[in-house]
Amino acid sequence: MSDNSRTAIVTGGAKGIGAAIVRKLSASGTSVAIIDLDEEAARTLADQVPGAFALIADVGDHKALGEAIEAACAQLNGLDVLINNAGWDHVQRFTDTEPSLWDKLIHINLKGVFNATHLAIPQLIARGGGRIVNVASDAGRVGSSGEAVYAACKGGTIAFTKSIARETARHGITVNCVCPGPTDTPLLDEIKRDERAKATMDAIVRATPNRRLAQPEEIAEAVAFFAAAPAHVTGQVLSVSGGLTMAG
Numbered sequence: 001m002s003d004n005s006r007t008a009i010v011t012g013g014a015k016g017i018g019a020a021i022v023r024k025l026s027a028s029g030t031s032v033a034i035i036d037l038d039e040e041a042a043r044t045l046a047d048q049v050p051g052a053f054a055l056i057a058d059v060g061d062h063k064a065l066g067e068a069i070e071a072a073c074a075q076l077n078g079l080d081v082l083i084n085n086a087g088w089d090h091v092q093r094f095t096d097t098e099p100s101l102w103d104k105l106i107h108i109n110l111k112g113v114f115n116a117t118h119l120a121i122p123q124l125i126a127r128g129g130g131r132i133v134n135v136a137s138d139a140g141r142v143g144s145s146g147e148a149v150y151a152a153c154k155g156g157t158i159a160f161t162k163s164i165a166r167e168t169a170r171h172g173i174t175v176n177c178v179c180p181g182p183t184d185t186p187l188l189d190e191i192k193r194d195e196r197a198k199a200t201m202d203a204i205v206r207a208t209p210n211r212r213l214a215q216p217e218e219i220a221e222a223v224a225f226f227a228a229a230p231a232h233v234t235g236q237v238l239s240v241s242g243g244l245t246m247a248g
């Protein structure tokens, strides 16, 4: 599988970590379909990145995502790599939240991963194997105040990664998971508008051995590693958090 003929889908690829993944994969010669809800950002990035193009769909909508993945695979002429990166968060103490917020968090962060994986696996099998990389969060490994349902979705994504890795190994598909710690992206800017969330984030940075946020490009490096790793590397979870969280 030479990089120059490799193809990938990156969900939520328009901004933040996803955009860094799109740039990283493209730099190694991979043709990339960006699937995102933000049409303007997705199209602007696709115009800047060689071999990239944009499709607009909500990852939580199985039908709309199915049409986008079908169009992507037709344009790419087959699929080698799926990066499940799209995500969303809203920081609020659990007892203050309403079920409508839980539904939105689950729709994007958990069902989005189920949908894309379900739709992409037949395409990867048709290609003779491939790579799936899920972007979860350290919130899913160690928990996070104000992010209970988001953390549950990310913990679910970690468990889903391991189960799908077991189911698809015989097809030559690996499934691995990257857990970013706090990373300098538009999502974090949004979270930091809340004063309490900003104070928590500042405390987290002080507790991080590297004493800073991650840059999106650092997360993209780890994703790109799994996207090209040997077939025996599967079902693994890698934190990229400046030492804030360490493997057990």
Ligand SMILES: NC(=O)c1ccc[n+]([C@@H]2O[C@H](COP(=O)([O-])OP(=O)(O)OC[C@H]3O[C@@H](n4cnc5c(N)ncnc54)[C@H](O)[C@@H]3O)[C@@H](O)[C@H]2O)c1
Pocket (backbone or CB within 6 Å): 011, 012, 013, 014, 015, 016, 017, 018, 035, 036, 037, 038, 041, 057, 058, 059, 060, 085, 086, 087, 088, 089, 108, 112, 135, 136, 137, 138, 179, 180, 181, 182, 183, 184, 185, 186, 187, 188
């Ligand atoms: N930034 C952090 O500190 C951090 C930490 C841990 C994990 N993460 C995870 O990393 C991933 C990327 O986060 P980010 O910080 O780059 O976020 P971001 O908000 O900067 O970018 C997310 C992208 O996903 C897209 N998106 C959101 N909902 C979508 C949907 N329903 N369908 C399609 N696209 C959708 C957005 O339009 C955006 O382009 C997410 O899964 C997030 O949970 C981020």
